[in-house]
Amino acid sequence: MTRVSITAKLRRMLARFCRAERGNVAVTFALTIVPIMGCVGAAIDYTRVNSARTAMQDALDAAVLMVAKDDSTGTLTPAQLNAKAQAYFSGLYGSHPEVIINSVSATYSGGSGAPSTILLNGSGTLPTQFASVLGFSSLNFSVSSTATWGLTKLRVSLVLDNTGSMNDAGKLVALQGAANTLIDQLSASAQKPGDVYISVVPFAKDVNVGASNYTQNWIKWNGASDTWEENNGSCSRYFGFYRPTSLSACQSVGGTWKAANHSNWTGCVMDRDQNYDTTNTAPTSVATDFPADEYYENGTYFCAPGANPALQPITPLSYNWTMLKASINAMQATGGTNQAIGLAWGWMSLTQSSPLNAPALDPNYSYVQAIILLSDGLNTEDRWYGDGVDWSSQVDARQQTLCDNIKAAGIKIYAIQVNTDGEAQSAVMAYCASDPGKFFYLTSATQVLSTFNTIGASLAQLRISR
Known part of the structure; x- marks a missing residue:
């Protein structure tokens, strides 16, 4: 066999190998595209369900405070308690209409001198958009919130x-x-x-x-020009025509000052x-x-x-x-x-x-x-x-x-x-x-x-x- 024919044969074999390799890549890609897309889609659906769960938590947190205020003495029946919880929650959880609400329930405990507690539980289902490729047609989640009072x-x-x-x-x-x-x-x-x-x-x-506190030792009666004994009393034996009305004024004209009885204080x-x-x-x-x-x-x-x-x-x-x-x-x-x-x-x-x-x-x-x-x-x-x-x-x-x-x-x-x-x-x-x-x-x-x-x-x- 000539050198030329050997070279040509090698080229043909290499070409067939290359064609075979490209085929393997295509098959491999075809086999992996489904799980890859499923994983990417699952990540998107997980983000959606996490957002829905957070919104439900916020709604339950607000609702439990409202219910606790309405039932501060624990007098509502279980049916009334649940009705109020569901009504408040429905009014607050409006940003995720795609979520199927499975349940919202309220439970009261305590009273009679003990701290009072209301527990709200909620659960929902979110239909998936991408994870269904992996066999998950929906994702479930649940949250809870508690209000306790009587400890403050x-x-x-x-x-x-x-x-x-x-x-x-x-x-x-x-x-x-x-x-x-x-x-x-x-x-x-x-x-x-x-x-x-x-x-x-x-x-x-x-x-x-x-005025009844005039006997208390926390009342200050004297010690400054504006205190009570300085300005409430009578002056005698003073020099002048006008009667002084304060201790200092009385003393300045040689008088004798007698403070009023503390019982006169108002x-x-x-x-x-x-x-x-x-x-x-x-x-x-x-x-x-x-x-x-x-x-x-x-x-x-x-x-x-x-x-x-x-x-x-x-x-x-x-x-x-x-x-x-x-x-x-x-x-x-x-x-x-x-x-x-x-x-x-x-x-x-x-x-x-x-x-x-x-x-x-x-x-x-x-x-x-x-x-x-x-x-x-x-x-x-x-x-x-x-x-x-x-x-x-x-x-x-x-x-x-x-x-x-x-x-x-x-x-x-x-x-x-x-x-x-x-x-x-x-x-x-x-x-x-x-x-x-x-x-x-x-x-x-x-x-x-x-x-x-x-x-x-x-x-x-x-x-x-x-």
């Missing part, structure tokens, strides 16, 4: 402006109605006494702690010595005590029982809803604005020490503590600054420090400014709010009720943990 207790201090301008535009009347509704709203979330406590702190320039206290005016330090010394005051203006002692108008005394934390409402309904508008002293006493009302002695915290529970401050204007006076009419930046500065300390203690602050007089927005009230969503700037007294309802719903929901 709520303590709220209502710090309410009782200054003279609250008489304008129906603000005080609107405040009283809204505060009563808030008490109803929060008390309804309590399963047993002590789950919810509320205090009421009316304020003007001073606060009224009650119940007002002013800001504590700085910097205790911005803390909740327990009163254990003269420096930390609360200075007695006679809040007197235009012929009226504003804290005197029976005065008209009168500054209503503080009501410490209580779940006597009738008493709390009576305190709110008795409020009258009088005097200048010192939000800081109201906030300071709101904080003291949440504190487990003298003078208001909040009930001890049970270590078996967690607590939500909040202050709701409502005022209709800007700060005008405190113990040291302001004239009672014009805005005082110095009072704002004291309040800002106080709010920093309150928030650092883990207490939420809701601040509501009711501005019906065209005044500027209160920068310090917006600053004091725990976050921008907790500051409410109202221009009408009619907005007070809806604002209190919003805050009440927020606080009630904080008692539910997912």
